[in-house]
Amino acid sequence: MRETTRGTTSGTTSGTTLMDQGTATHCPYCALQCGMWLRPDASGRVTVAPRDVPGSGGGLCRKGWTATDLLTSGRRLTTPLVRRGPGRPLEEAGWEEALDRVAAGIEEIQRASGRDAVAVFGGGGLTNEKAYLLGKFARVALGTANIDYNGRFCMSSAAAAGLRAFGLDRGLPFPLTDVGRARAVLLAGANPAETMPPFVRHLDAQRAAGGSLIVVDPRRTATAARATLHLRPVPGTDLALANGLLHIAVAEGLVDERYVAERTRGFPAVREAVATYWPEHVERITGVPVTDQYRAVRLLAEAPRALVLTARGAEQHSNGTDTVSAFVNLALALGLPGREGSGYGCLTGQGNGQGGREHGQKADQLPGYRRIDDPGARAHVARVWDVPADSLPGPGVSAHELIGSLGTPGGPRGLLVFGSNPVVSAPNANLAERRLRGLDLLVVSDPVLSETAELADVVLPSAQWAEEDGTMTNLEGRVIRRRRALPAPPGVRTDLWIITELSRRLGRPTGFSAEPAEVFEELRRASADGPADYSGISYERIDDEGGVFWPSPAAAAGQDACDDGAGTPRMFLDAFAHPDGKARFVAVQHRPAAEEPDARYPLHLTTGRIMQHYQSGAQTRRIPALTAEASGPYVEIHPDLAARHGIAAGDRVRLVSRRGTAEADARITAAVPPDTLFMPFHWGGAGRANSLVGDALDPVSRMPEFKVSAVRLERVA
Ligand SMILES: Nc1nc2c(c(=O)[nH]1)N[C@H]1C(S)=C(S)[C@@H](COP(=O)(O)OP(=O)(O)OC[C@H]3O[C@@H](n4cnc5c(=O)[nH]c(N)nc54)[C@H](O)[C@@H]3O)O[C@H]1N2
Numbered sequence: 001m002r003e004t005t006r007g008t009t010s011g012t013t014s015g016t017t018l019m020d021q022g023t024a025t026h027c028p029y030c031a032l033q034c035g036m037w038l039r040p041d042a043s044g045r046v047t048v049a050p051r052d053v054p055g056s057g058g059g060l061c062r063k064g065w066t067a068t069d070l071l072t073s074g075r076r077l078t079t080p081l082v083r084r085g086p087g088r089p090l091e092e093a094g095w096e097e098a099l100d101r102v103a104a105g106i107e108e109i110q111r112a113s114g115r116d117a118v119a120v121f122g123g124g125g126l127t128n129e130k131a132y133l134l135g136k137f138a139r140v141a142l143g144t145a146n147i148d149y150n151g152r153f154c155m156s157s158a159a160a161a162g163l164r165a166f167g168l169d170r171g172l173p174f175p176l177t178d179v180g181r182a183r184a185v186l187l188a189g190a191n192p193a194e195t196m197p198p199f200v201r202h203l204d205a206q207r208a209a210g211g212s213l214i215v216v217d218p219r220r221t222a223t224a225a226r227a228t229l230h231l232r233p234v235p236g237t238d239l240a241l242a243n244g245l246l247h248i249a250v251a252e253g254l255v256d257e258r259y260v261a262e263r264t265r266g267f268p269a270v271r272e273a274v275a276t277y278w279p280e281h282v283e284r285i286t287g288v289p290v291t292d293q294y295r296a297v298r299l300l301a302e303a304p305r306a307l308v309l310t311a312r313g314a315e316q317h318s319n320g321t322d323t324v325s326a327f328v329n330l331a332l333a334l335g336l337p338g339r340e341g342s343g344y345g346c347l348t349g350q351g352n353g354q355g356g357r358e359h360g361q362k363a364d365q366l367p368g369y370r371r372i373d374d375p376g377a378r379a380h381v382a383r384v385w386d387v388p389a390d391s392l393p394g395p396g397v398s399a400h401e402l403i404g405s406l407g408t409p410g411g412p413r414g415l416l417v418f419g420s421n422p423v424v425s426a427p428n429a430n431l432a433e434r435r436l437r438g439l440d441l442l443v444v445s446d447p448v449l450s451e452t453a454e455l456a457d458v459v460l461p462s463a464q465w466a467e468e469d470g471t472m473t474n475l476e477g478r479v480i481r482r483r484r485a486l487p488a489p490p491g492v493r494t495d496l497w498i499i500t501e502l503s504r505r506l507g508r509p510t511g512f513s514a515e516p517a518e519v520f521e522e523l524r525r526a527s528a529d530g531p532a533d534y535s536g537i538s539y540e541r542i543d544d545e546g547g548v549f550w551p552s553p554a555a556a557a558g559q560d561a562c563d564d565g566a567g568t569p570r571m572f573l574d575a576f577a578h579p580d581g582k583a584r585f586v587a588v589q590h591r592p593a594a595e596e597p598d599a600r601y602p603l604h605l606t607t608g609r610i611m612q613h614y615q616s617g618a619q620t621r622r623i624p625a626l627t628a629e630a631s632g633p634y635v636e637i638h639p640d641l642a643a644r645h646g647i648a649a650g651d652r653v654r655l656v657s658r659r660g661t662a663e664a665d666a667r668i669t670a671a672v673p674p675d676t677l678f679m680p681f682h683w684g685g686a687g688r689a690n691s692l693v694g695d696a697l698d699p700v701s702r703m704p705e706f707k708v709s710a711v712r713l714e715r716v717a
């Protein structure tokens with residue numbers, strides 16, 4: 001199924017009325033990566049049409065439909081900005097001045113304080129090519145260990161749990177279309193009705209075919225409203241719930257003993273660990289009724305094909321890795337992973353949340369999902385980069401720890417940010433903002449003047465998705481093409497060009513290319529024989545096959561694609577990625593969130609997303625059609641709680657935590673439990689949810705606890 005890069009509507013015969021459909025690309029935002037046709041018209045505006053692509057299908061949500069508004073809007077940056085002295089405002093500058101200033105600043109800091117004194121912060125929205133080149137830039141041109149990225153805030157707990165269970169982690173190790181075919185789906189902490197609306201068609205298909213959907217979410221979301229069974233745990237108690245479900249599976253004789261014996265290790269310790277998770281005890285911890293626990297287990301165990309899926313609601317906790325392990329244990333005991341049509345998967349979030357974690361912008365990684373502390377991996381990548389292996393730095397620290405160390409004694413004094421807006425999205429954002437303000441040099445590459453860019457010494461206006469080529473890896477692990485539909489405005493440059501120019505100024509005239517296709521060729525070699533092997537993937541092959549699933553070793557690239565897609569649509573069918581081919585159970589125990597409600601801060605706060613806004617909102621808050629529908633921050637408050645505080649719908653309320661305060665409009669709804677508030681995190685300033693969130697991290701993944709804080713609620717007079 002060759003994917004045409006330029007499309008024409010079918011059905012025309014004369015050849016004279018062929019209508020140009022435009023350029024075939026994908027939405028800039030989430031990991032579903034819906035297909036799009038982009039067509040610039042005579043007035044310079046770009047029209048969008050949905051494009052039917054394998055996996056995500058032919059739908060678009062409101063964000064996709066309006067994504068092109070930012071291409072032509074006056075709200076984007078079209079010239080570099082430089083702060084020409086402390087206390088001075090950002091002023092327009094030429095590229096030479098801006099880049100020279102960055103290079104000089106880096107050299108000065110590194111001369112005085114060492115190479116690690118300059119850090120890099122990347123993003124899961126960057127193309128594979130950019131993520132790869134950014135990681136190489138940090139290790140080779142800067143020689144710093146200090147690089148990490150916002151994926152640490154996103155799916156790192158699921159990745160850590162997937163690695164320890166299966167030996168390799170790919171968000172969904174099966175094609176998305178398996179969701180529609182599953183007879184039972186358990187969604188833990190996911191709200192795709194708002195976060196991936198076109199995905200919901202798979203859930204609708206699944207239920208229309210008689211399947212059951214179990215949603216685990218403290219809130220009655222639009223997704224939960226579609227569920228056969230909605231389990232509403234107290235925030236932060238999913239681990240106890242998952243252990244409890246496994247306890248019931250054991251007690252009811254529903255464990256797939258043959259699968260467990262043949263395909264796994266470590267079950268006895270887990271059986272023992274869940275022995276004390278009696279249904280009544282689990283109800284006391286989680287609030288989920290005993291009968292619902294039984295029903296969930298039966299629905300899952302009796303389905304011929306069943307999926308267990310987690311997302312941020314289950315993962316963004318100080319016990320997030322263990323929580324995902326508890327759900328994976330349940331899936332393994334029921335014999336799901338590595339079986340056609342069944343399995344465990346994590347719904348990744350960002351456009352390239354998958355590829356972004358595979359090619360070296362994570363503190364402990366080299367391209368191809370290699371470990372930076374593995375001598376063999378270092379030697380391989382150093383050969384591709386043409387540098388001595390011992391010149392490569394070791395592992396750096398995680399995103400939140402990196403931000404916390406900025407400008408402190410011994411910490412980095414300079415930071416380059418590509419593709420993130422941590423002033424809004426980092427936990428304990430008041431502290432994050434202070435740290436960023438304390439730097440000697442802050443450089444931000446961004447298409448817009450985000451809250452983080454506002455603090456920068458140098459802002460570099462980068463090209464947007466529709467103005468560049470590259471590859472993205474969607475939530476299924478399918479590598480797809482982003483294609484350039486129109487030129488960037490004059491004065492705007494691509495991230496690859498910026499990285500290449502900076503490298504040249506830092507004494508690396510070779511080894512960096514601004515051409516995506518050239519970077520991808522190098523990425524193929526760097527990833528070859530690694531866990532995330534892209535060596536068999538090429539732009540041409542993606543065009544031919546409509547995307548290629550990694551791993552795709554070069555040696556296998558000639559083989560015909562199967563019905564589900566090219567590369568490896570389904571992983572683990574024959575063996576898991578541990579040396580003995582067996583999956584690992586990991587015994588885990590419930591522990592409370594880092595911060596539980598008490599007399600001074602009596603309420604749970606949980607945070608998340610709404611349909612109209614994307615992440616820190618830097619992009620979507622600049623799109624009038626979206627802000628017209630969702631204009632500002634709000635808090636969901638249960639009617640009983642609101643009544644106790646004398647709060648009416650639309651009143652201004654203040655939330656107070658140990659870190660800070662946030663103000664927003666009250667939205668009164670029984671969708672939240674009486675002791676739990678929900679606030680979206682898409683706004684900065686006074687309405688910034690992350691001013692409330694704490695510093696607790698998961699000990700394995702270093703994922704922050706975005707989903708549980710203790711707060712008190714006040715009515716603003
Ligand atoms: N509209 C929109 N879509 C997006 C994004 C966006 O910003 N806006 N971002 C993209 C990205 S990067 C990501 S990571 C995904 C995230 O996608 P999701 O994980 O679906 O989104 P969230 O809203 O963060 O969290 C999902 C749900 O977790 C619930 N939750 C909170 N606490 C708990 C808990 O303790 N246990 C359980 N089981 N559930 C809990 C919340 O009530 C919420 O409904 O979305 C992607 N898509």
Ligand SMILES: Nc1nc2c(c(=O)[nH]1)N[C@H]1C(S)=C(S)[C@@H](COP(=O)(O)OP(=O)(O)OC[C@H]3O[C@@H](n4cnc5c(=O)[nH]c(N)nc54)[C@H](O)[C@@H]3O)O[C@H]1N2
Pocket residue numbers: 123124125126127150151153154155312316349350417418419420421422424425426427445446447448450462465495607608609614615616617618619681689690693706707
């Ligand atoms: N309280 C709370 N906080 C959260 C979460 C939560 O659920 N609750 N979720 C967390 C999660 S899952 C995530 S993923 C993070 C995301 O939070 P952020 O990392 O802040 O993500 P974005 O808002 O997408 O920031 C991307 C920035 O890069 C710019 N940008 C977009 N594309 C490009 C590009 O190609 N190149 C360059 N140079 N710039 C680009 C955008 O304009 C924007 O300013 O937030 C986390 N923070």
Ligand code: SF4
Pocket residue numbers: 027028029030031032033034059060061062063064065195196197198
């Ligand atoms: S669901 Fe995600 S990829 Fe699809 S249009 Fe919406 S934001 Fe874009």
Ligand SMILES: [Mo]
Pocket residue numbers: 153154155349350
């Ligand atoms: Mo995310």
